[in-house]
Amino acid sequence: MAKKTINIENGNCTGGKKTYTISAFSENHIGLLNRITIIFTRRQVNIDSLTVSGSALPGIHKFTIVVHDCLEKVQKVVEQIEKLVEVLKAFYHTEEEVIHQEIALYKVPTKALLVSNKVEETIRKHSARILEVRPEYTVIELTGHKEETQELFDELSKYGLLQFTRSGRIAVTRSSKEVFTNYMKEIGKETVEYEKN
Amino acid sequence: MNPVFHNSATMKTKQDKNAKIYPSEKVRVTGAEAIMLSLINEGVDTIFGYPGGAIMPAYDALMNYSDKLKHILTRHEQGAIHAAEGYARVTGRVGVCMATSGPGATNLITGITNAMMDSTPLVCITGQVAAGLLGTDAFQETDVIGITMPVTKWNFLITKPEEIPSIMAQAFYIAKTGRPGPVVIDVAKNAQFGMLDYEYHKCKKMRSYAPEPRISLDNLKAASSLINKAKRPYILAGQGILLGNAEQEFLDFVEKSGVPVGWTILGSCALPKDHPQNIGMLGMHGNYSANILTNECDVLIAVGMRFDDRVTGDLNRYAKQAKIIHLEIDKAEINKIVKVDVPLLGDVKYTLPLLTKLIEKRSHAKWINRFKELDKIEYEKVIKRDFFPDKPGLTMGEVIHRINEKTQGDAIIVTDVGQHQMFASRYAKLNSTRSFVTSGGLGTMGFGLPAAHGAKIGKPEKQVILFVGDGGFQMTIQELSTINQTRAAVKIVLLNNKYLGMVRQWQQLFFDKRYSETYLLNPDFIKVAEGFGIKGKKVIERPMLDAAIQEMLDYEGPYLLEVSIEKEDNVFPMVPTGASVSEIILEQQK
Ligand SMILES: Cc1ncc(C[n+]2csc(CCOP(=O)(O)OP(=O)(O)O)c2C)c(N)n1
Numbered sequence: 108m109a110k111k112t113i114n115i116e117n118g119n120c121t122g123g124k125k126t127y128t129i130s131a132f133s134e135n136h137i138g139l140l141n142r143i144t145i146i147f148t149r150r151q152v153n154i155d156s157l158t159v160s161g162s163a164l165p166g167i168h169k170f171t172i173v174v175h176d177c178l179e180k181v182q183k184v185v186e187q188i189e190k191l192v193e194v195l196k197a198f199y200h201t202e203e204e205v206i207h208q209e210i211a212l213y214k215v216p217t218k219a220l221l222v223s224n225k226v227e228e229t230i231r232k233h234s235a236r237i238l239e240v241r242p243e244y245t246v247i248e249l250t251g252h253k254e255e256t257q258e259l260f261d262e263l264s265k266y267g268l269l270q271f272t273r274s275g276r277i278a279v280t281r282s283s284k285e286v287f288t289n290y291m292k293e294i295g296k297e298t299v300e301y302e303k304n
Numbered sequence: 305m306n307p308v309f310h311n312s313a314t315m316k317t318k319q320d321k322n323a324k325i326y327p328s329e330k331v332r333v334t335g336a337e338a339i340m341l342s343l344i345n346e347g348v349d350t351i352f353g354y355p356g357g358a359i360m361p362a363y364d365a366l367m368n369y370s371d372k373l374k375h376i377l378t379r380h381e382q383g384a385i386h387a388a389e390g391y392a393r394v395t396g397r398v399g400v401c402m403a404t405s406g407p408g409a410t411n412l413i414t415g416i417t418n419a420m421m422d423s424t425p426l427v428c429i430t431g432q433v434a435a436g437l438l439g440t441d442a443f444q445e446t447d448v449i450g451i452t453m454p455v456t457k458w459n460f461l462i463t464k465p466e467e468i469p470s471i472m473a474q475a476f477y478i479a480k481t482g483r484p485g486p487v488v489i490d491v492a493k494n495a496q497f498g499m500l501d502y503e504y505h506k507c508k509k510m511r512s513y514a515p516e517p518r519i520s521l522d523n524l525k526a527a528s529s530l531i532n533k534a535k536r537p538y539i540l541a542g543q544g545i546l547l548g549n550a551e552q553e554f555l556d557f558v559e560k561s562g563v564p565v566g567w568t569i570l571g572s573c574a575l576p577k578d579h580p581q582n583i584g585m586l587g588m589h590g591n592y593s594a595n596i597l598t599n600e601c602d603v604l605i606a607v608g609m610r611f612d613d614r615v616t617g618d619l620n621r622y623a624k625q626a627k628i629i630h631l632e633i634d635k636a637e638i639n640k641i642v643k644v645d646v647p648l649l650g651d652v653k654y655t656l657p658l659l660t661k662l663i664e665k666r667s668h669a670k671w672i673n674r675f676k677e678l679d680k681i682e683y684e685k686v687i688k689r690d691f692f693p694d695k696p697g698l699t700m701g702e703v704i705h706r707i708n709e710k711t712q713g714d715a716i717i718v719t720d721v722g723q724h725q726m727f728a729s730r731y732a733k734l735n736s737t738r739s740f741v742t743s744g745g746l747g748t749m750g751f752g753l754p755a756a757h758g759a760k761i762g763k764p765e766k767q768v769i770l771f772v773g774d775g776g777f778q779m780t781i782q783e784l785s786t787i788n789q790t791r792a793a794v795k796i797v798l799l800n801n802k803y804l805g806m807v808r809q810w811q812q813l814f815f816d817k818r819y820s821e822t823y824l825l826n827p828d829f830i831k832v833a834e835g836f837g838i839k840g841k842k843v844i845e846r847p848m849l850d851a852a853i854q855e856m857l858d859y860e861g862p863y864l865l866e867v868s869i870e871k872e873d874n875v876f877p878m879v880p881t882g883a884s885v886s887e888i889i890l891e892q893q894k
């Protein structure tokens with residue numbers, strides 16, 4: 108019907124948008140990252156950060172994905188991720204349920220440290236580390252929540268930040284139940300099992 | 305009870321069981337031969353396909369196994385994949401198709417998507433350029449894995465010959481277990497040419513893939529207590545019942561519970577149409593009572609269906625009063641569309657009997673009567689007019705009705721997409737399972753003719769009747785040539801209204817009769833068919849109809865029956881977009 112606007116947005120966002128950390132564990136297969144991101148793209152969920160790395164278990168990859176969206180949408184996305192053939196398990200967590208960190212690197216002109224002690228004070232205040240000092244530049248590292256690395260970014264910007272980079276989030280759960288580790292014990296080590304003839 | 309309902313459980317296993325692993329000892333073969341051997345080991349005997357450069361080694365190997373593998377050369381890859389779908393739907397086996405790289409593979413995309421939407425098990429084998437050329441824009445190189453990723457259950461690019469046996473085993477396992485779906489295996493040309501020591505083992509488990517979720521006994525109890533307390537329960541039957549070969553288990557559940565049953569378009573064979581508890585089709589062009597009373601039931605029992613928007617209408621006004629139980633194999637379907645009170649995860653083959661055990665034997669005669677009362681209104685306002693029109697122009701409804709009279713539901717009905725599809729789903733008599741083949745989720749015009757061909761190849765003993773529109777017929781009309789080559793006796797009923805009828809109907813109802821680009825200047829279809837080697841007849845008047853139908857049914861080969869249909873023959877009832885199911889209309893509103 109042309110004249111009537113149709114409400115297709117049925118996922119009523121009851122709790123409003125919040126930040127969630129999605130973690131997915133998978134077999135190590137080519138193309139899986141693509142398969143997972145397609146799920147977000149299709150549902151118009153924006154990915155704030157994404158980290159992929161080997162997990163504690165050999166041959167198993169971990170995806171950590173941060174999104175800011177409605178619970179209902181996040182739940183559906185997680186279900187779709189877990190449905191992928193090569194994904195072992197997928198979870199989502201609220202901010203309260205995880206301990207998380209991001210790492211940030213800041214490259215500032217060494218001159219800025221020499222002309223006053225402002226930069227040094229700032230580094231101390233944030234408990235940041237100096238990784239390398241060269242005549243032209245100094246590289247500083249800070250690990251923390253995004254707000255913390257952002258704060259340092261804002262302050263260092265005043266002194267002519269040359270480069271800045273921030274990693275995606277990594278996280279562990281606060282819960283003392285190791286759901287995934289236990290699950291893996293249950294399902295065994297064989298990736299694929301074949302029939303004997 | 306109808307005996308034909310019992311044969312289905314064996315179907316899925318037939319393909320598994322009759323294949324002994326072949327050869328019994330390790331052999332040194334080419335990758336191309338390994339593909340053929342793997343197909344044979346998975347019980348495949350029919351392949352639909354089309355050759356080309358990158359798949360030539362496989363086609364060459366095929367010649368060595370022509371006694372075990374029948375190949376049907378279609379006239380377009382879309383024809384091959386829809387035929388494989390039709391074949392899979394009626395047999396319950398995995399449909400197999402084969403195509404070359406690049407354009408061959410991209411021509412499969414519509415069918416792959418269709419199979420994904422309708423949970424049809426397929427294994428599609430595509431040729432790919434040699435591994436060393438990947439990513440170089442080589443001749444006919446396409447990123448088939450990338451393109452098909454969102455529309456396959458699984459896909460894999462084979463670059464080494466030794467990967468073939470294990471990947472083929474996984475492909476079949478994934479395609480047919482759990483919620484079935486299409487799998488694409490892209491095989492680089494070097495992997496087809498290369499040698500390997502071939503040994504085949506079927507796949508039995510993948511640790512990252514749980515096709516059958518665990519059944520919760522607590523939820524079973526909760527579901528049964530809801531059902532036992534219900535005053536106006538209502539069952540929604542979906543294709544999951546067919547896919548799980550659980551027609552008998554469903555029938556037992558239905559008869560013990562005494563609950564009325566509405567069905568989705570793909571669930572139309574879940575229960576014989578003449579069963580007293582069969583209420584009719586759900587959704588946009590479904591039955592009047594089946595829709596209206598959705599909003600009056602107190603417990604909704606959804607079995608292997610996914611609450612498509614064509615079924616639910618406006619979700620904010622869909623069964624809000626009811627407690628909802630959802631029996632489903634795919635966990636991602638739970639709460640995807642409708643918030644469920646009791647999810648019952650698992651294969652309905654197992655969950656249904658468990659539930660049947662826990663429920664009381666009941667009859668809901670009064671409640672079923674409510675449906676029957678509304679049925680009378682639908683009969684008076686819609687069905688009577690469709691079956692026995694008082695105008696000279698022929699209607700789609702009456703053609704289907706006349707064919708029903710002759711087949712008595714003992715035929716496989718295939719449709720294309722459009723008005724004729726809705727008439728066929730509403731009116732076709734069906735007594736046996738897997739006897740209705742249509743493109744549900746994707747609504748793919750052009751699906752019908754090749755799918756009917758595949759259905760006939762899969763079930764040669766059955767009468768296969770296709771209902772197709774003049775628009776959709778022309779989308780894959782080249783498959784007439786394939787049909788002429790196989791001489792598969794597909795009976796094509798072309799319901800020609802000279803329009804893209806379904807779109808025209810919407811234009812009439814919702815766009816002030818502005819018939820933008822829906823009129824078709826059509827060819828002489830009988831001559832076209834004749835050119836393809838297929839006999840045909842055109843019916844323009846009512847008195848000719850019965851004899852022409854009989855002639856078509858009696859003819860031993862493929863046959864085209866074209867029927868001229870009244871242009872403004874509309875499908876009703878209708879739940880207009882955005883309306884609630886209980887606002888279903890019976891006729892055009894002023
Ligand atoms: C491939 C494709 N293109 C477009 C559509 C949109 N569409 C749905 S029904 C329809 C008209 C079908 O016309 P016809 O085949 O003559 O069948 P009728 O409705 O007249 O019975 C169209 C264009 C579609 N479903 N599929």
Ligand SMILES: [Mg+2]
Binds near residue numbers: 773775
């Ligand atoms: Mg038409």
